[in-house]
Amino acid sequence: MFGVMAWIMPIFVGLSVFGGVNGLLFTSKRLFYVGAQEGHLPILFGMIHYKRCTPTPSLIFTCALSLVMLTTSDIYTLINYFSFIQWLWVGVAILGMMYLRWKKPDMSRPIKVSLAFPVSFFLCCVFLTVIPIYAQPVETGIGLLIVLSGVPVYLALIKNKKISPAVSSISAKITTELQKILEVMTPEKEE
Template sequence: MGSTESFNQPFEGSTTEPGKIALAFYSGLFSYSGWNYLNFVTEELKDPYKNLPRAIWISLPLVTIIYILANVAYFAVMTPVEMLASDAVAVTFADRTLGVMSWVMPVFVACSTFGALNGAIFTSSRLFFVGARHGHLPGFLATINIKLLTPLPSLLFGCITSLIMLSSSDIYALINYASFVETLFIGMSVSGLLILRITKPNLERPIKVSLFFPVFYLIVCVFLIITPLTSSPMECLMGLIMIATGIPVYMLGVMWKNKPQG
């Protein structure tokens, strides 16, 4: 319809400061945060060595294209200022474009949120369960409900820690806390992967990729870890404090071997 005003100067008023760019990446990666969930539940997959790479190659391009097209549609209807002022961009978009059917957008958003939450609960509980089973967490997190065969303690643990984090009223600070910690640990994991590829090249590796991908990804992780330290040091410090709270839990739950049965 010729509404291209929002695309004429898309970067007007934006910044080139590396720390701000990294924080923008945190919000973007948070939107795409489901991309790594499948790796946590490979035990639940049939033939994971075939289906895991297949699922990644199908889902990532598909979701990326859909997200980009959705944002193009938003900018065709709203200006950047209107998008920033909106409490729910998709709902405002629906009000302007769908008329009496605008109610479908909140319904679809609720369904999407429910699906994302279902995936997060499923994978995070599996992560705690397997970590405890391998001795990295207190053993009670590796117990299951004998009737439902679900890792109930790890589900409750994830629920409690999530409620504690949700006590924050600033969603952007919460995203930065979580993203900084997640990027730090992913960077450490990828570093370990590269070290093993060099020091133990003959290990069995059912899933292999070119070294270009982990090296490039590690460079991105280093950028996302270091640059926010200059622009948002307090939020990064809070993330590190959140990590440090796990040290006494590890000392009591894992390192203390001769503790009473109770």
């Protein structure tokens, strides 16, 4: 279709993928960082480098998880797991924002747009989660089980705070040593 310029399409696709990965790297490490700040992850992930003010432990953890994911032999299965879960949670977040807009209409919002935008985006998210369930039920089911496997861990360790003193002591020692190695600290809270 493009004739002599046929080489340009793979270049644009590559640039698009690079931009998407760049955005995911910037946001995913900060998700771990905020999760640790809220007490849902080990405190080490909520620490920042003392000079650069970057969440170094979260970045290293994200890198390690990415490298583990790359060990799969079937990249399409990995894409199915990741995209299904990503669009599922993006849809849940959009639904939550629409719910808050309905239940708390006077809440302060930095940006307020017509409801047509979030509703249409939510419908796209529903499409991107329902079609894979129909087309590849095994992969989406496994992806959902992987996500749901975190629920018992959350209930046992985070919500009930039932960590033994021995595990707490070992965790504190590991955190202290990693703080020294990575040169990280907990950020100062603004009051």
